Amino acid sequence: MNRRINGLTIIGIIMLCVFTAHLLTKLLERGDIWWTPKEMAPSLSECRDRVRVYLRDEPIEDYLEKDSLWVVDKDGSRRKVARDDIRLRLNNWDRRRASLYGGAILDASAVTAGLMLLVSGLFVLPVIKRKQAASTASVRTDDEQGKKP
Numbered sequence: 001m002n003r004r005i006n007g008l009t010i011i012g013i014i015m016l017c018v019f020t021a022h023l024l025t026k027l028l029e030r031g032d033i034w035w036t037p038k039e040m041a042p043s044l045s046e047c048r049d050r051v052r053v054y055l056r057d058e059p060i061e062d063y064l065e066k067d068s069l070w071v072v073d074k075d076g077s078r079r080k081v082a083r084d085d086i087r088l089r090l091n092n093w094d095r096r097r098a099s100l101y102g103g104a105i106l107d108a109s110a111v112t113a114g115l116m117l118l119v120s121g122l123f124v125l126p127v128i129k130r131k132q133a134a135s136t137a138s139v140r141t142d143d144e145q146g147k148k149p
Contacts, residue, residue, distance in 0.1 A: 006121050006125055006126075007121070008117045008118075008120050008121030008125055009117075009118060009121030009122055010121070011114075011117050011121075012114050012115065012116070012117030012118030012119070012120070012121055013114075013118055014114070015110055015111070015113060015114025015117065016111060016114035016115055016118055018110075019107050019110035019111045019114060020111050020114075022107050023104060023107035023108060023111060026100050026103065026104050026107065027104065029096075029100075031093040031097070032091075032093075034091055034092040034093040034096050035089050035090070035091050035092070036088075036089045036090045036091075036092065037089075038089060041087040041088055041089045042087070042088060042090070043083065043084060043086065043087060043088075044060070044061070044083060044086045044087075044088065045083060047088050047090065050090060051088060051090065053086075053088075055069075060086070064081065064082075064083055064086075067080050069081035071085065
């Protein structure tokens with residue numbers, strides 16, 4: 001049986017390959033690479049909406065206001081910890097993952113549409129064409145029989 005590949009099959013294969021690859025790259029993305037770079041680490045006051053740091057069940061800001069935090073430098077000298085000394089590296093994977101949901105839903109919908117086109121092109125359209133060809137052939141046969149007395 002010689003089957004020609006129709007347009008629906010080709011479009012289905014292309015959509016299936018492209019959007020599946022796009023969806024997989026989103027789903028298999030590493031979650032441990034979204035840390036804020038050390039050079040861009042925000043200060044404690046810049047991250048108040050995302051993090052609270054506690055020391056012995058008290059906010060670290062209370063210790064900074066009381067000047068009760070000290071640090072020993074590499075040379076052994078002691079000094080008070082300033083607000084600018086504290087930097088935080090945040091993992092932004094939660095925000096990145098939330099931004100991926102909308103695109104992932106669209107990609108999954110496109111994968112489904114591509115699969116439906118592929119199945120229609122491979123199985124449904126040839127059956128419809130065969131039925132149309134059979135009905136056309138039966139009409140021709142009926143016409144030919146009607147012409148012969």
